Amino acid sequence: MKKLFSLLVGLTITSLSFAQSAKEDFTGKWKTEEGVIITISNGNGKFTGIDPKGRPTLYNVRFEKNEWKGTVENHESGQKGNCEIYLEGSNLKIVAHKGVFSKTFYWVKQ
Template sequence: MKKVLCCLIAMFITAIGFAQSANDNFAGKWKTEDGVIITISNNSGKFSGVDPKGRPTLYNVRFEKNEWKGTAENHETGQKGNCEIYLEGKKLKIVAHKGIFSKTMYWVKQ
């Protein structure tokens, strides 16, 4: 019983530590895993990101149902998909979905 209780407490603390907030601020420059710098800006509570060529990479990122959700685009493949974004200190975790597939990317604040 003690092990179950300890496990539940640990899960609760972890959930609180990674809880998202409508006040999260993604604005700034972020370096992708490929070394590309993406500039994210805030426009009336919705975030968008562009690459150095001015091409949109993140669209319409908004706080919805206690999560940051939007659309991500990979310009190399031309694919777009829904995504969730998590601010984890100086890292931005982006989980992009296309059908049944998903990909997790980490960007670092510059």
């Protein structure tokens, strides 16, 4: 019984350490894996990321059901998908979904 309790406490602490907060701030300049700088701003509680050509690349990012969700778009390929966003230190982890497929990529804070 004591081992089970310890396991449950450990799992709870681990899950809380990965929990997201509605107070996270993604604003600023972020460098994509391709070297493009995306400028993220916050308006009306939603974040939007604009590429150097003024095109929205990340938009409608809002805190929903205890995680950050939004839409990400690759203008070069014309692909768009839903995504989850995680702030991991100076990295922004983006998990994009298109149908049953997903892709994870990272942007670095500038």
